[in-house]
Amino acid sequence: MNGLIMDYPLTTNTILNYAKSAFPDKKLISHLPNGTRHEYTYGALERRCCQLANALKNKLGITKGDMIGTFAWNHYQHVELYYGIPGIGAICHTINIRLSSQQTEFIINHSEDKVIFVDATLVPLLEKIAPKLETVEKYIIINAHDGFTTSLLNTIHYEKLIEDQLDTIQWPKLNENDACGMCYTSGTTGMPKGVLYSHRSTYLHAMTILSPNAGNYSNDDIILLIVPQFHVMAWGFPYMCLLTGSDMVMPSLHLQPEAIIRILELEKVNKANGVPSIWMGVYEELKKNPPKKKLALEEYLVGGSALTASLVENFEKDFGIKGVQAWGMTETSPLGTASRLQKKHKDLTLKEQLKIRAKQGIEFPGIEMRVVGDNGQIAPRDGRTMGELQVKGAWVIKSYFKTNNRDNFTDDGWFRTGDVSTIDADGYMEITDRTKDLIKSGGEWISSVALESALMAHPNIKEAAVIAVPDKKWAERPLATIVLTDINKPISKEELKKYLSKDFANYQIPDYYVTISQVPKTSVGKFDKKEIRKLYAEGKLKQ
Amino acid sequence: MNGLIMDYPLTTNTILNYAKSAFPDKKLISHLPNGTRHEYTYGALERRCCQLANALKNKLGITKGDMIGTFAWNHYQHVELYYGIPGIGAICHTINIRLSSQQTEFIINHSEDKVIFVDATLVPLLEKIAPKLETVEKYIIINAHDGFTTSLLNTIHYEKLIEDQLDTIQWPKLNENDACGMCYTSGTTGMPKGVLYSHRSTYLHAMTILSPNAGNYSNDDIILLIVPQFHVMAWGFPYMCLLTGSDMVMPSLHLQPEAIIRILELEKVNKANGVPSIWMGVYEELKKNPPKKKLALEEYLVGGSALTASLVENFEKDFGIKGVQAWGMTETSPLGTASRLQKKHKDLTLKEQLKIRAKQGIEFPGIEMRVVGDNGQIAPRDGRTMGELQVKGAWVIKSYFKTNNRDNFTDDGWFRTGDVSTIDADGYMEITDRTKDLIKSGGEWISSVALESALMAHPNIKEAAVIAVPDKKWAERPLATIVLTDINKPISKEELKKYLSKDFANYQIPDYYVTISQVPKTSVGKFDKKEIRKLYAEGKLKQ
Incomplete structure (x- = not known):
């Protein structure tokens, strides 16, 4: 027997409409590539997303299923692309700006991007490969300065594109399983592989990472998104912040330790995300030039690689700022686990606590994990037996884009992460290695x-x-x-x-x-x- | 284009399996009707749910879509029913034990309950109407004392039912839109109406209410569920606690202020839910007999009716315990809004803050709300214009069970709550009345x-x-x-x-x-x- 509940698809449009209704005055603050500061509200964001969506349809002829590339820093226009593109059923393909020319060319041709939205400062990287891009019809330039010129053909400025468009729209009815975003793996072996997210997976991932056991975000938070929007959708934070009403702060290219500290101070940021090397740099800079006033920053969420126990310990001891280890992959949207202490750990020594906090942690609801040994058996949860970490869940891929290769999947439908790990009796997973390392x-x-x-x-x-x-x-x-x-x-x-x-x-x-x-x-x-x-x-x- | 994400249905089974894996040692504590205290872990809960599910299939012949009634207090067996019944695709129909005989009879016949699980202390209420119950084939008696007798026919004791069953099971593949639970409205006008929840709505509701803007629950919490399991699935808390790893404390029939306070003290409960009258009683009792040691209780979530500003103020002033107003209805699973202060409210006077906290609050993501005036127009969000509150969302009903009556639904698909309310510019909704009041x-x-x-x-x-x-x-x-x-x-x-x-x-x-x-x-x-x-x-x- 069916339930008698309304049909309510989980889409990026429901997230955008929610923020418009529940948090119209919350802020999206951008420190743009040219050093200027830009600020507007989630209400204004929603209106500009409508303008963008109208322009995509009316001026660029974009329709459902079209692939649209972005080649850009973290800023408000990139957030607009995160909603405007999937809002009309197209796919927001964020391209990693740090790959080699050869990889970038491969990715764009492989994904068949029709249009690319590119930051003016990054245009030179595309100019080099533009003649070899087979499917791109237009380049939309973001944050172009006066007198900007380029050898790219068919360009239009972002503001020019959207300025004459209506700031309301009747969003189309979407199926929550429709694709909404795409990201390629960084590919340490071979060419990058495409990962296609759905509206549903994006919504469920964002809704889960805000929970207290995970990131713990609310409408009281001001969050700095250091993780680039071209890395696994900035870990879903641009969607999550609209669900929580957290203010969002975007650093664009200002990623040097001094620049990050300046933004932390100026915007009174209290939470942030980023890879360990960023936090190592920030810590060292803070040690060299201690801030006059205690930073508002309370906690940083770390993924990508493992935090060292010493960084966690020192950051907390010296500046009262807490590091929280999380784990995920492009193939898992990305966040799958986080490591927080529980009540029963309160009486442990600091060293014992740090050991737990340095683990990758407990899986979020919606994610399942298991460790499989060389013998093909599921390893016991004893914190010692190593094996390959395998996962499944509501935001884990079932295949890569345009390939039938099943090497990364087990016969019973689990994703093989390629990480070697253990799980202890309390459920904390710890990566001990990459299988190939x-x-x-x-x-x-x-x-x-x-x-x-x-x-x-x-x-x-x-x-x-x-x-x-x-x-x-x-x-x-x-x-x-x-x-x-x-x-x-x-x-x-x-x-x-x-x-x-x-x-x-x-x-x-x-x-x-x-x-x-x-x-x-x-x-x-x-x-x-x-x-x-x-x-x-x-x-x-x-x- | 479809996303390439795994098919991962959101069901009560995924919740149960999650708790087994992530929080096997977290506790479910019950203060049983006979006054004894019972405690086991979520690991043990999962095993007993498997036993129950096996018994339902093997001994009672229950199959997908069957309606199973519960007539019971809050305790571990009732939680087992919350998972064991929907786990095999049957529907857990929680019957309100406080209705009149006439209403209870109507509900059981209308829902066509095949089996009823009934607490021994509540058996007399069913004995009175049993001859008129047309579909019930068996009664399973919970918490029967030695020498228990009854005039009910075809009875079996709960422990007897499950004791010889395997504690593992291969759960069937369920569609997340399958029905998992049912509850009848309390029906202040006319006969109660049936509301049928789906696995998906139950999962999404539970996943949302744990978020920091809502209840804010984590694996650090010990939560007392005062809201009866026969009232809108105890507000989803028995599902939510397994998603968060919060310890769950069940009071069964110990709902008098002194009994609640004793449980709060004994179990070091730090969060709880309940209707205002319960909290009024607890407050008065605490005033009369101040506790020797400060209670661990930090916060209570209130719904059902409005908290008075004076209770909120006094409870906080006298005992440091915070009341959080929420709002919902049987038809909305139930929780739809909660009222918490935001950073911008920090500098308001206490009186101004209490005024905001006494409102029903901001809608959760997954819920949309609007106020429609007498003229059929959507009212402005000015905090003054009153009209009927209408909602839609991922856990709001689209119709009642077994009726085509559309009186409670608008032509464009919104649910008419029958509440008169305002919404202010910050998105806080306030109920000013029932339309009929x-x-x-x-x-x-x-x-x-x-x-x-x-x-x-x-x-x-x-x-x-x-x-x-x-x-x-x-x-x-x-x-x-x-x-x-x-x-x-x-x-x-x-x-x-x-x-x-x-x-x-x-x-x-x-x-x-x-x-x-x-x-x-x-x-x-x-x-x-x-x-x-x-x-x-x-x-x-x-x-």
Whole structure:
């Protein structure tokens, strides 16, 4: 028997209309690429989204299912694109501006973008590849300064595009399973793969991450979105903020530590998101130049890679600002878990608490996870047994865009994350490695992540990346590359081995240590181990 | 174009499985009818739900779409029914134990309950009507004491039913739009009407009410569910607590103020729900017998009727416990709005803040609301213009069970609440009356709720209910019935008129005041104005 409840599709339009009705005076603040500050309300945002949607239909001939690219920083126009494009049934494809020209070209041709909205400061990146883009008919330039010129053909300025359009619209009826957004993985192996989100998955993800066990956001918050809108929809925050009535602050290209601190101070931001390297930079800058007045910032949500326990501890001790570890992937919309302490942890020592908080945490409702061992068996939740992390849920992909390749999916329908992890008896998941980064030495697994964490807790080590190198006797052995905080204070191999022996078994401790000036990073700021392995293969990593 | 996201139906089974995985050690604590305390974990709950589901299928032959009645207090067995019944596709029909025999008989026959799960203490209520129940094949007795006997035919004890069943199950694949629960309205006019919830509406409602702008619940909370499970699924809390990992405390029939306070103390409860009359009673008892140690209780969520500003103020001032006003109806699952202050309200005076907090508040995402005036126009959001409150959303009904009557629905698909309200510029909705309780005097509307609130703020008035009485000149005039706090301190008509003249225009002030010993109440504790009008018509309300 059916329930007798109204048919109410979960779409981005329902989110936009909700904010218009419940939080018309809440603010979207943008620090634009040219350094000016822009502010308007969610009421104004809604009206401009209508104008944009009307322009897409009337001037650009966009219809349902069309793919529209964005190549832009975080700012109000990009938020308008997040709603205006899917609002009429088209797909908002956010393109990562940090990929190589070759990858960018591949992505745009593969997704068949019809129009690209591009920030004026980023136009040079597209000019280089424009002749090879097969499907793009028009470029819409955002934030163009006076006298802006470009070699791109068929351009129009964003404000020109929307200025003469009505600021109301009758949104079309959409099916909540229609696609609303697309993002490509950053592809550390091979070409990026496309991930197509639905209205429903976007709504449910946003509705879940605001909950107290997850991000804990309300209409009392002012949130700085440091995660770029071209990275997995800025973790869904541009949708979430309209559901909560949180004020949203956008930094565009002002992502250097000093710039972020200036915005935190100016806008009285109390919550923020971002990858660990951003927060490491902010912490160091705060240590160098302590703020005159305590920051309003209470908490930052971290994903992308693991927070080190030392950063969490120091940030909290020195500035009273709390780091919350979360985990997710492009394929999981992205957020799937977060790690917060519970009442029963109140009496633990600080060190024990930090150990729990450094885990990736408990899954959100709507997400299921399991760890599957080499033997194909589901691993016990004992906090020790490692295996591949597999997930399913209401915002996890069932396939990649335009491919029938099922390598990343199990026969019983779970997504294979490629992460190696454990789950403990309390349900906290901890990533111990990427499957391809695991070190198997003499038949035993060694976690490169655990070694890196421990090394980075050393007072004179800023960064550490561990890879497997071939070994005749043990098949593989770990090699640690380290970046010193102070290059005048080198650390001997013996010292490091002794330091690690507190926490690791002998066989787990690397035999090789190489000091480097910086760890190579991917376009999303993760350690690029493929690059480190290449350096090793080329004989460039000598002790 | 479709999104490429997994098909993941939102069902009560996903909630149960989530709690099993994420919060296996969280607790469900029951204070049973016989006074004993029972406690187990969500892990144990899940296993017993499997046993129950197996028993329903194997022993009672229950199949998809079957209607199963519950006639029970709040306790763990009732929570098991909330999951075990819908888990196999049957419908959990919670029957209000406080209705008249005639209404109960009507409801059970109308819904065609096949089996009824009944608390031993409530069996006498069913024995009276059992011969007239046309569809009930079996009664399952919960919490029966030794030597329990009954005239009901075909009975079996709950523990007997499930004890030999497997504690694992392969739940069937359900469509999220399948019905999962049913509740009848309390029906102040005519016979109760059936409201059929879907798995999807139940999930979305539960997921929304835990958000910080609404109830704000997390795995740090211990929540006392005072709202009976036979009232609109206890406001969705038995589902919500498993999504948040909050501990759940169930009082069964221990609903007297002293009993509630004892449970609050014993279980260190920090949040709770309930109707205003419960909280009024708890407050008075706390005043009489102040607790030795400050209660852990931080906040209580109130719905059903309006909290008076004076109760909110005194509870907070005297005991540091905060009341949060919410609003909803059986037809809206029930929760649709809540009233919390925002940052911009921080600098208001206490009185101004209380005025906002006494409103019904801002709608949750997933709910839309509008006020429609006599002229059929949507009223402006000015906090003044009154009209009928209409709602739609993801957990609002589109029709009643087994009827084609469309009186409660507009042509464009909104549900007509029958409440008269305003919405202010900040989006806060305030109920000013029920449409049928509004007083229209000389062409002007007078809000009986506003008068009642003001009267109840008088130090010597405990309760006040205002009805319209016929008047030759003005068509209608308000008549106030009042219950004194101290019967030895009567208040004169002149005194009351003067008292009200601070806040009301002359034409709004009642001419008639009648002191009564108590205000007649409906089965859900609301003022029964139908009964008061009847007393008036019978000449029993004399000044």
